[in-house]
């Protein structure tokens with residue numbers, strides 16, 4: 001495997017995987033994935049983690065629309081990133097994205113589900129970096145922790161090709177790792193949809209991390225701060241830790 005290989009193998013393997021999956025063939029954004037070309041990414045949330053990840057991906061050549069309920073406040077962010085970045089409302093970013101990153105305090109998730117579940121179900125990837133923190137987010141976070149945030153978000157966003165990732169690495173460290181690349185740090189991820197996982201793996205790699213799929217969405221309960229997988233581990237360490245969690 002070269003450093004450009006994913007957890008699924010080489011890019012050719014990804015193409016084979018895509019070719020063998022009818023649902024993926026029907027998904028327009030696969031064109032971009034198959035070509036290894038730029039993907040249109042919308043971010044719901046452009047705070048610490050949303051702005052950091054969006055900036056990384058804009059610099060990697062993707063088109064990114066950051067969103068805020070006050071998009072005028074994102075002027076400085078997008079101007080600093082040149083032509084690949086723009087700002088809009090949450091609805092604008094959801095419409096724009098072939099892939100959508102959700103990086104919000106978890107208490108916002110029910111409202112996002114109410115407003116955008118139908119649109120999000122049509123995306124190639126919905127990447128959820130959000131964490132349920134009861135002290136910050138209240139009762140919805142307690143419930144999400146009981147069920148596991150992967151499955152809870154899936155309940156709020158039925159049909160979405162969800163992947164949990166980037167949940168337990170700080171945004172400043174993320175920016176540093178992306179700048180230097182090649183640090184041998186793994187990113188544990190969980191999801192049910194092979195195409196979404198493949199695309200998420202590409203985006204993880206572009207952030208200078210090595211994707212490690214630890215399981216289906218149910219395993220998302222291990223992808224929150226405070227669990228053994230939180231913080232930084234090598235891909236091998238992640239696999240070993242994940243094996244003890246099953």
Ligand SMILES: NC(=O)c1ccc[n+]([C@@H]2O[C@H](COP(=O)([O-])OP(=O)(O)OC[C@H]3O[C@@H](n4cnc5c(N)ncnc54)[C@H](OP(=O)(O)O)[C@@H]3O)[C@@H](O)[C@H]2O)c1
Pocket residue numbers: 044045046047048049050067068069070090103104105106108111112129130131132133166167168169170171172
């Ligand atoms: N900070 C980290 O290093 C880090 C690392 C991994 C995971 N996380 C997780 O990622 C999530 C975001 O963390 P953060 O540190 O980036 O938070 P943050 O800096 O406070 O940013 C939160 C973002 O969420 C948006 N937002 C809040 N309520 C919303 C709603 N109802 N609809 C749409 N957008 C809404 C805000 O947009 P407005 O401009 O509209 O207010 C803001 O852009 C959290 O769940 C956190 O636990 C954080």
